Amino acid sequence: MTIEMSLQEKNYWLTTVDFPQTDLAQSLPARADVAVIGAGFTGLSAARMLAKRGAKVVVLESSTIGWGASSRNGGMVLTGMKLGVNKLISRFGRDLTRRMYAASLATIDCVEQIIGEEKIDCDFSRCGHLEVACKQKHFDDYARQAEVIAREFNHQLRVVQKNELSAEIGSTIYHGGMVDEVSAGLNPERYVAGLGRAAMNAGAAIFERTQVQRIERASNQGEQGWSITTARGSLWAREVFAATSGYTGKATPALRKRLIPIGSFIIATEILPEPLARELSPRNRMIYDSKNYLYYYRLTPDRRMLFGGRAAFFPENDQTIRRSAEILRRGMIDVYPQLRDTKVEYVWGGTLDFAFDIMPHAGLLDGMYYAVGYAGHGVAMATYQGQKIAELMSGDKPDNPFIGIKFSGAPLGLYNGKPWFLPFAGAWYKFLDWVS
Ligand SMILES: Cc1cc2nc3c(=O)[nH]c(=O)nc-3n(C[C@H](O)[C@H](O)[C@H](O)COP(=O)(O)OP(=O)(O)OC[C@H]3O[C@@H](n4cnc5c(N)ncnc54)[C@H](O)[C@@H]3O)c2cc1C
Numbered sequence: 001m002t003i004e005m006s007l008q009e010k011n012y013w014l015t016t017v018d019f020p021q022t023d024l025a026q027s028l029p030a031r032a033d034v035a036v037i038g039a040g041f042t043g044l045s046a047a048r049m050l051a052k053r054g055a056k057v058v059v060l061e062s063s064t065i066g067w068g069a070s071s072r073n074g075g076m077v078l079t080g081m082k083l084g085v086n087k088l089i090s091r092f093g094r095d096l097t098r099r100m101y102a103a104s105l106a107t108i109d110c111v112e113q114i115i116g117e118e119k120i121d122c123d124f125s126r127c128g129h130l131e132v133a134c135k136q137k138h139f140d141d142y143a144r145q146a147e148v149i150a151r152e153f154n155h156q157l158r159v160v161q162k163n164e165l166s167a168e169i170g171s172t173i174y175h176g177g178m179v180d181e182v183s184a185g186l187n188p189e190r191y192v193a194g195l196g197r198a199a200m201n202a203g204a205a206i207f208e209r210t211q212v213q214r215i216e217r218a219s220n221q222g223e224q225g226w227s228i229t230t231a232r233g234s235l236w237a238r239e240v241f242a243a244t245s246g247y248t249g250k251a252t253p254a255l256r257k258r259l260i261p262i263g264s265f266i267i268a269t270e271i272l273p274e275p276l277a278r279e280l281s282p283r284n285r286m287i288y289d290s291k292n293y294l295y296y297y298r299l300t301p302d303r304r305m306l307f308g309g310r311a312a313f314f315p316e317n318d319q320t321i322r323r324s325a326e327i328l329r330r331g332m333i334d335v336y337p338q339l340r341d342t343k344v345e346y347v348w349g350g351t352l353d354f355a356f357d358i359m360p361h362a363g364l365l366d367g368m369y370y371a372v373g374y375a376g377h378g379v380a381m382a383t384y385q386g387q388k389i390a391e392l393m394s395g396d397k398p399d400n401p402f403i404g405i406k407f408s409g410a411p412l413g414l415y416n417g418k419p420w421f422l423p424f425a426g427a428w429y430k431f432l433d434w435v436s
């Protein structure tokens with residue numbers, strides 16, 4: 001079945017917001033304390049904090065404020081990390097995992113606090129998230145996970161039996177669920193626009209259409225730092241913070257070869273009648289399923305069903321976006337047959353950044369600061385890491401358990417930033433979903 005012709009290959013969130021204006025004629029300053037590369041959640045949250053602390057900050061963005069994943073995502077502000085807690089404990093030990101989990105809870109408070117302080121109107125709501133089990137053995141594992149999380153991290157999750165699931169979701173295909181009331185939802189486009197405004201109000205200078213092309217060590221007036229060549233001229237900065245996530249490119253080769261850019265895609269339906277919306281998601285949760293090749297979905301504040309997934313593994317282009325619209329619509333109807341006759345009005349895609357160990361990483365690489373690797377959990381973690389790295393650059397010693405964990409590239413160095421293995425990885429994930 002093909003999708004209705006009213007479908008727009010366009011990000012729905014873009015229709016909900018006006019972005020702050022920057023002066024495209026303004027020239028770059030000769031010197032700055034910090035050059036932040038990338039105007040998404042990471043870069044803008046860092047720029048806001050650095051500017052508040054008195055640093056002269058420039059944000060250099062290839063495209064426009066929020067152009068990357070930060071405006072294209074599902075707006076799910078989630079606790080936890082991409083990897084499950086048992087895997088985290090076996091890999092990092094109890095103490096480090098405890099600090100990581102505590103940080104993941106603090107990320108949600110961090111987002112809420114910034115939104116409150118900056119009065120960002122972005123529909124933030126502590127609506128909680130619901131994970132749903134695609135197989136009985138996934139559901140059996142929920143009780144074990146909830147027990148470990150309560151015992152080790154003092155955090156309560158609620159396991160929902162299949163026969164109670166209708167209070168959470170209007171779908172009968174799942175074997176049960178698990179709820180975390182601490183997670184939240186927001187409109188990411190309004191949030192990133194608000195962060196941009198907040199960074200500018202604090203004194204950061206944002207330069208859009210300013211792609212960073214080369215970064216070289218250079219001294220200036222006797223100080224060590226970096227000479228940065230951009231599409232709009234060059235400048236010198238004492239420190240550089242790469243906040244480029246899934247769009248990391250040639251300017252930072254060491255970072256690029258440690259990240260795999262993976263496409264994720266979303267459709268949004270027409271506005272649903274209120275009773276239908278309530279039936280689909282009675283508690284308005286942020287919902288995702290238990291597969292590797294997962295679906296994630298939610299209602300928008302104006303009651304559209306927003307339904308996303310890794311429908312194609314490759315980053316967004318006309319082909320992957322169009323193909324994803326069909327795949328996601330079929331997926332949505334499998335979950336919610338009630339939406340069989342509902343029009344899909346929008347489809348768009350964006351690029352996520354995965355490290356090879358599927359963990360967030362932050363710190364210093366080749367003398368430059370960075371924070372990356374959010375693996376689809378970046379709304380809260382990117383905001384938090386931007387802030388933590390800004391604190392570190394300002395001379396504080398913030399607790400940040402993601403600094404210093406081993407950050408390797410591909411085994412045997414088989415990767416220089418061009419992900420030739422994505423079709424195999426996609427097939428592998430599908431295989432894992434079949435057998436596990
Ligand atoms: C479809 C989709 C759905 C998602 N859903 C969720 C979700 O529901 N919940 C969640 O927690 N996470 C989600 N994520 C992940 C989340 O959006 C990201 O982790 C987060 O936005 C990363 O923010 P960032 O600021 O680090 O990077 P980005 O927002 O990607 O920003 C990086 C910026 O760097 C710029 N840039 C790159 N190279 C250069 C250069 N050389 N010079 C200048 N600028 C440069 C880019 O133009 C870009 O604007 C989703 C992602 C996608 C794509």
